[in-house]
Amino acid sequence: MSRARVARRIAAGAAYGGGGAGLLGVAAAGVLLAEMRLAKRSLGGGVAPLPPTADGLYGRGFDGNPLRLAMLGDSTAAGQGVRRVGQTPGALLASGLAQVAERPVELRNVALPGARSDDLERQTTLLLAHPERVPDACVIMIGANDVTHRVPLTQSVRHLSGAVRRLRAAGAEVVVGTCPDLGTIEPVYQPLRWLARRLSRQLAAAQTIAVVQRGGRTVSLGDLLGPEFAANPREMFGADNYHPSAEGYATAAMAVLPTVCAALGVWPGPERPEANRGEGVLPVAVAAAEAAEEAGTEVAGARAPWALLRHRRRRRLTECAAPERPAEGDPV
Numbered sequence: 001m002s003r004a005r006v007a008r009r010i011a012a013g014a015a016y017g018g019g020g021a022g023l024l025g026v027a028a029a030g031v032l033l034a035e036m037r038l039a040k041r042s043l044g045g046g047v048a049p050l051p052p053t054a055d056g057l058y059g060r061g062f063d064g065n066p067l068r069l070a071m072l073g074d075s076t077a078a079g080q081g082v083r084r085v086g087q088t089p090g091a092l093l094a095s096g097l098a099q100v101a102e103r104p105v106e107l108r109n110v111a112l113p114g115a116r117s118d119d120l121e122r123q124t125t126l127l128l129a130h131p132e133r134v135p136d137a138c139v140i141m142i143g144a145n146d147v148t149h150r151v152p153l154t155q156s157v158r159h160l161s162g163a164v165r166r167l168r169a170a171g172a173e174v175v176v177g178t179c180p181d182l183g184t185i186e187p188v189y190q191p192l193r194w195l196a197r198r199l200s201r202q203l204a205a206a207q208t209i210a211v212v213q214r215g216g217r218t219v220s221l222g223d224l225l226g227p228e229f230a231a232n233p234r235e236m237f238g239a240d241n242y243h244p245s246a247e248g249y250a251t252a253a254m255a256v257l258p259t260v261c262a263a264l265g266v267w268p269g270p271e272r273p274e275a276n277r278g279e280g281v282l283p284v285a286v287a288a289a290e291a292a293e294e295a296g297t298e299v300a301g302a303r304a305p306w307a308l309l310r311h312r313r314r315r316r317l318t319e320c321a322a323p324e325r326p327a328e329g330d331p332v
Contacts (some may be wrong), residue, residue, distance in 0.1 A: 002289070003301045004205070004283070004285040004286045004288065004289040005201065005285070006169055006202055006205070006314060007204075007205030007206045007208070007209055007210060007285055007288050008285040009287055009291075010153045010154055010157060010202060010203075010205075010206035010283075011157055011206045011209035013153075013154035013157075013321050014153075014155070014156075014157035014158040014161060014206070014210060015158075015161070015210070015238045016152045016221070018139045021120065023284070023319070033321060038206040046151075046191075047284065048170075049077040050080065050113070050331060051075070051081075051082070051088060051113065052079065052083065052084060052085045052088060053085070053109075054079065054085045054088045054090045054091040054094075054109055054259055054323065055107055055108050055109055055323070056106075056107060056323025057104055057105070057106050057107075057323055057324050058091070058094040058095045058096075058097075058098045058104065058105045058106075058320065058324075059095065059097075059098025059099065059101075059102075059103065059104045059105050059143075060104055062098060062101075062102050062104050063102050063103075064102075064103040064104065064151060065103070066103065066104040066106040067097065067098075067101060067103055067104070067105045067106070067136045067137070067264065068105075068106050068107055068108070068133065068134070068135040068136045068137075069090075069093065069094050069097060069105050069106065069107050069108075069135060069136065069137050069138075069139070069260070070107075070108045070109070070110065070127050070135035070137070070138045070172075071089070071090040071093075071107070071108070071109040071111050071122045071138075071139050071140075071141075072110055072111055072120060072124065072127070072138060072139070072140045072141075072142070072143055072163070073111045073115065073120075073123075073139075073140050073141035073142040073309055074111060074112065074113065074114065074116070074141065074143075074144060074145050074161060075112075075113035075114060075115075076089070076112070076141045076144065076177075076180070076221075076244070076252070077089065077109070077111035077139070077140070077142070077177075078090075078109060078112065078113050078123070079089070079091075079109075079249060080113045081244055081245065081248075081330075082245070082246050082249060084246075084319065085322045085323065086179055086252060086319040086320040086321060086322060087246040087319050088109075088249065088256075089110075089139075089141070089249045089252055089253045089256075090107050090109045090139075091107070091320055091323065092249065092250060092253035092254075092257075092317045092319075092320060093107075093139060093253050093256060093260060094106075094107040094320075095317075095320035095321075096253065096257045096317050097137075097260060097261060097264075097266075098155070098166065099172050100257075100261045100266055100267065100268070100315075101261070101264065101266040107323065108127070108135070109125070109159040110123045110126045110127060110221045111141070112265070114132035114145060115142070115145065116145065116146050116151055116156070116159075116161045117140075117142050117146050117151070117155070117156040117157075117160050118143065118155070119254075120140070120159050120162070120163035121162065121163065123163070123167050124163045125168060126165070127290045128166065128167075128170050131170070131216040134165075134170045134171055134172055135172045136172065136173065136264060136327075137172060137174075137175065137260050137264055138167050138172045138173070138174050138175070138303065139171040139173070139175050139176075139177065139256060139260060140163065140164075140174065140176045140177070141158060141176075141177040141204050141221070141252075142176075142179070142272070143156065143178065143179025143180070143200070143207060144179060144180055144182060144200075146179070146203065147179065147182055147196060147199045147200055148182070148196075148201060148331070153199070153202060153203050153206060154185075154206075156207075157203070157206045157207055158210075158227070159279075160176065160210060160211065161210040161211070161213075161214055162177070163213050164210070164215070164216045165214045166215040167216075167217060168214055172258075173216075173217075173263035173264060174214075174215070174216035174217070174263075175216065175217050175219060175256060175260050175263055176203035176207060176208075176210070176211045176216055176217070176218045176220070177218075177219050177221040177252065177255075177256055177290070178202065178203075178205075178207045178208055178218050178220055178221055178292070179200050179201075179203040179204040179207060179221070180204075180222060181197055181200050181201065181222045181295075182196040182199075182200045183196045183197025183198075183200065184198065185274075201292040201293065202292075204221075204222070204288075204291070204292040205285075205288040205289045205291070206218060206288070206291040208284075208287070208288035208291055208299050208307075209285055209288045212284055212288075212299055212300065212301045212307050213284070213301075213304075215301060216264055217259050217282035217298060217299065217300040217301075218298070218299045219255055219256050219259050219296065219297070220253060220255075220289075220291045220292055220294060220295050220297045221252055221255065221256075221295060222292070222293075222294070222295030222296075234269065245246040246319065250317050250318070250319075251289060253317050254314045254315065254316060254317050255295065255314060257314075257317065258298070258312035258313065258314060258315065259298045259300075259312065262312070263298075267312075270322045273308060273309075273310060277310075277311050278309075278311060279308075279309060279310045279311060280308075280309060281302050281306050281307070281308055281309075282306065282307060282309055283305055283306060283307070284299075284301075284304075284305050284307040286298060286308060287299045287307040287309040288289075288307070290309060294311075296311065296312075297309060297310070297311055298311070298312055314322050
């Protein structure tokens with residue numbers, strides 16, 4: 001079965017309530033569980049610090065009303081694994097967005113370490129509790145814990161789709177960093193490595209289909225735990241050999257920032273696809289499958305059932321200064 005067809009099947013199951021058992025089968029799931037127990041013992045070499053709180057105002061030197069940026073998802077969105085505020089993906093994205101838009105950016109992060117996709121309903125409700133302060137853009141990073149906890153992919157995609165629908169209905173732009181490639185975690189061995197990679201990419205492609213159909217955009221985060229991490233595991237992973245290091249988070253934020261800026265209409269340059277860079281309009285399932293295989297690829301909606309696949313030029317991000325905190329009692 002082709003990658004695009006598998007992704008389409010998962011997304012359809014999420015939309016119509018089917019597909020409870022997943023695609024691995026009972027025997028393979030048993031192997032996955034046994035190998036995961038071994039991997040968890042191997043991953044205990046260090047302790048990842050709790051993520052620092054990055055909420056606040058970035059780009060305070062710029063004029064104008066602040067853009068509101070929100071982060072949702074799991075430990076990756078929260079920034080677990082680094083100790084300084086300016087190293088978290090939310091801080092990096094807020095600072096980068098402020099520089100591109102030349103406006104201050106107000107960041108709120110409701111991501112929860114350990115969260116699976118079913119926690120997105122709670123996180124979305126938190127963000128939408130103040131209708132007068134709906135975020136201009138929301139970045140969601142989710143999926144890794146769904147794979148490691150064997151959540152059926154259709155259920156995972158269904159929860160993500162519901163969150164995107166609510167946020168878009170409230171007026172927010174949504175960018176989803178799809179499930180990273182878990183097949184590159186250093187202590188994970190075969191056959192778990194192959195199974196983790198297969199599941200990660202299946203989920204990433206299905207997430208893309210669902211998000212695009214709901215009016216959002218996606219960026220493949222394969223590089224988050226992908227080829228660069230496999231080549232430089234000591235540099236790209238944090239102390240626990242599982243969460244990204246500061247350099248790893250900078251790599252992920254660098255991939256996501258152009259899409260966030262484009263969604264808000266502040267990314268410089270034309271929006272026309274560049275054929276010489278492999279960009280163009282494809283059936284959404286084909287675009288989703290291709291994006292899952294090539295990290296940093298953006299997929300956005302075109303006229304249904306088509307999608308626009310792009311490889312945006314990245315801007316190097318470095319650690320930023322701590323944000324200006326909101327006044328006590330003032331919701332961010």
